[in-house]
Amino acid sequence: MFMYFPTNYVWSMAVVATLNNGGLIDEVDRACKPVLEASKNGDDAGTEELYAAWVEVADRLIASAQDDEKRGRLIGAGDKYYRSSLYVSQSERLQSPTWAGRKAAYQKSIDLLLKHIELSGVPMTKLDIPFEDTSLPAYYYRAEPKDGKPAPVVIQLNGLDSTKEMMYYSGFPQMLARRGISTIMVDHGGTGEALRLRDIKARVETETFISPIIDWIEKQPELDANQVGIVGWSLGGYYAPRAAAFDDRLKLCVAWGANHNWAEVQQGRRNREGENPVPHYWEHVFWVWGVDNIDDFMEKTKGMHLNGVVERITAPFLITHGANDRQINVKYAQQSYDAATASSKRELRIFDEPEGGTEHISIDHMPYVAGYIADWVAETFAEIK
DSSP: OOOSSTTOHHHHHHHHHHHHTTOOHHHHHHHHGGGTTGGGGOSSTTHHHHHHHHHHHHHHHHHHHHHHHHTTOHHHHHHHHHHHHHHHHHHHTTSOTTOTTHHHHHHHHHHHHHHHHHHHTOSEEEEEEEETTEEEEEEEEOOOOSTTOOEEEEEEEOOSSOOHHHHHHTTHHHHHHHTTOEEEEEOOTTSHHHHHTTOOOOOSOTHHHHHHHHHHHTTOTTEEEEEEEEEEETTHHHHHHHHHHHOTTOOEEEEESOOTBHHHHHHHHHTTOSOOSSSSHHHHHHHHHTOSSHHHHHHHTTTOBOTTTGGGOOSOEEEEEETTOSSSOTHHHHHHHHHOTTOSSEEEEEEOTTTOOOSGGGGGGHHHHHHHHHHHHHHHHHHTO
């Protein structure tokens, strides 16, 4: 993986994600150079300084985009709003949950992305899907129907610290749309807007989040309710298989980075094993789960594993993983694959050198792996008609 910050894995991962999701190397370099020294002080120190440096670049882009709008240059303006949203989003992700500016920063990333969508004619709308006594925020990216038939649809899930905006930036919904498949990117409990602006916490039982989304899909005439799949990256490698195990309306499942036993991984992190995904790690997971101490966190998440769960999956099941994943060991991919014996079509795809895609969720070569997954999804939907 490209280590812009040689001693700081977490900050470097944000750089790689940004470059793989449409950031421009000159702009990213201008955002990062002022905090090169700060990066040497560990993951947690200096994150507000990093945000300020990245947003300075974003704000210059915003000013340029606004000037473009006045001149009627809407395509260029839309592109600049996209990149400014990306830069704000990636730097917001690295902040402490207790940082006073966090909600405003996240809302800024949303507003900029919606401006990009408006000016660029992106076939995507914002949704609020009813869930218990609240709703789940989501984006719905519509594929052009083929032969006038309803489109298959994929529900895309976050991991521990990502957002529905990051799912859009990844280009994966756009890849699916080119293959005639629509996408619903959802901020479920503990992620994105659901956590930041609605205080919806994570829970072990993923199916409680997913079932209302499928209920919504079943009411949409342009979507084929008999061809609904689910793709989850990072901690979504737990969430998606769990949902597929307990809701048979899901006709295929992808773990984009296996997460067979996240509870066990937390024990390892207490012992400083492996890399963390974000700075301020324990603050972050306490926020996600609605606890304030390590013992309550460990108790609340002790069921975050797929032992006895993956065995229930009968739908086609793809597991991808990077051989050099420094957060979630590749052994967990093998565990999920070995247990999924009831799946009608199971596949384990490990990305290694020199091919690339060897890091966590293959973030070092993300578009390449996203294309592989999109092809598998399209082929599998075609097989199960």
